Amino acid sequence: MNHLSLILKREYLTKVKNKSFIIMTFLSPLLIVAIFALVAYLSSLNNNTVRQISILDESGLFANEFESTPQMQYKIIQNTPLSKAKEEAEKSEVYGLLYIPKTKGIDEFSNTITFYSEDSPSLSVMKDINNVLETKANNLKLREQGIDSETIKNLHININANQETFQGMETSKLGSGLKLIFGGAAGYLLFMFIIIYGNMIMRSVIEEKTSRVIEVIISSVKPRALLLGKIFGTTLAGITQFLVWVILIGILSTIVTSLFGIDPASVSPQQQALEQGVDGGAQEVIRQVLMEINNLPILNLIIMFILFFVGGYLLYASLYASIGAAVDSETDTQQFMMPILMPLILAVYVGFFTVIDNPHGTVSQVFSYIPFTSPVVMLMRIPFGVPLWQQILSVVILFLSFGATVWFAAKIYRVGILMYGKKPTYKEIFKWLKY
Incomplete structure (x- = not known):
């Protein structure tokens, strides 16, 4: 455990002190805010035409x-x-x-x-x-x-059937849309985080392997401890960068809005409709939105988002690290990336095309328990109301799968980290698991 903490600390400090990491940490929010400000400004020009x-x-x-x-x-x-x-x-x-x-x-x-x-x-x-x-x-x-x-x-009658659960809770089409937005945002955020920081771990392993620094480290540290240290260290660096982004985007957005007078909401057709008053049904829309947000399981969403976010990232990060250990350059990783990306892509498609139609159907439930798809699919299902025992079972399966994946990844890591000059095949990697 002492070695694990040292590796974690070293990996974290190496990442956060890296010049490119620092530049992108401060430059990315600036670019994001600039793009949104430009879009808002162009939209205002278009609306003023x-x-x-x-x-x-x-x-x-x-x-x-x-x-x-x-x-x-x-x-x-x-x-x-x-x-x-x-x-x-x-x-x-x-x-x-x-x-x-x-x-x-x-x-x-x-x-x-x-x-x-x-x-x-x-x-x-x-x-x-x-x-x-x-x-x-x-x-x-x-x-x-x-x-x-x-x-x-005058004879035409508009019918809008009320929606209510058997427990007496009111629901609506607007509520279903809000649930989809909340769930989709959570699932897509995890998807992007895995890809961005998973690749960061993989590149870090490849760099250490090609520089032969790993030969010195591996002589005194077990492969599993080294693997976990790199995963946890990069994870903390990624979370740090993400938090800095959130803070800077909030500050820059406020500055840009007040300095240039750009307010995207003020130029949107929806805002114009709300400003028309009671005749446009603005008060009723606002009441329904507040009611649906209040009905959302916010605390449940936050807790499960953290658990699935951490578990899903750790699961895929171990696979990215094992791929980095098996190859000598980032170019050689392409043949191994597809099996990792396919479950993620499948999870997003299942989430948007199945959960939206039937969040409690067989397909949605099955993919909520498969560890490689559950972080995205279950996060998208939770706003629609998922029993707590199903959420807990899915989280337990996810973290157990992470433990098993680390065990297999450590075997690949142990052999592959010291091999140079040859592109491994799937057959050879399966052999490494027997060592």
Whole structure:
């Protein structure tokens, strides 16, 4: 244990004192905040863009249906030939010209209305225009058949069935979305952490192996203690870097927001809808969001996130370290990376395509107990309500699997760390497990 603590300390200090580690620790948050600030700024510019659309309505039925907004200005053109209207629209550099011809019947509007523009118009703009045209045309068609469109509208009933568990807890579609966001964020964060810092461990082992420093260390330290020391040391370095990122991103985000006046929420359509007040259902949405967040098992999520985060990372880190010991260069690791990455990728796909549809189905439950997929899948299932005994069983299986993986990885580490000049095959690695 004394050797383990010394190796852990050495590995941790070596990592945190490394120049590239220090640079990326402080540079990464700056780049992340800069990218988000740039996106927010460009989004604000896009939202502030005023599009002017000319409307030539020869039928006289649709022009008054278009209402201008701060982002969309409509200009009605009257008594002007189409060719001249197109020429004027092109010269004045308006966003586009909507041409509505005069037809014999309402049905002919379906394929005679044309929108002229310099380039391909925005999908959202065309959707809004088509919605206005369809609504008016359908109302005219109903009126033509002697049917009052307002009567039909008043007779229409919207049904939104209440959702409630057998225990009396209210649920909703919004709650399911929030649960998916919480679970997906936790699973994806673990996925990225494993890949980033697993590769860090692997490179560290390869560097020590190629520099022959490992030959000196291995003479006085058992391979398992050396392996665990590198895993734990790199893990602590990774957690340190992650915490620094969180703190710096929070500070930089506050500075950028106040200094440049960039607020992503203020330019979003959702925020604009909330600012419209009670008529837009803002208070009801806020009430539902707060209710669903309050219903989430926050404490359970935090505790299990830590356990699965640590267990999942340690499990994969031992595999990364064994691969680093088996090869002489990072190029040679490619043939061994796929078997490690496939379970992780599979876990993400199962999480997003199975858990979202049926979080308590057979597939979701099975992958919640497989140690190579459980850290991601179980974290995504927990917000939907998983019995505590299933969570504990999954954690126990995960840490037992880590112990077994370390035992196998140490065997590969013990032999591979002293071998040079030859690319190992899977057959040779299996032989190492027998030594």
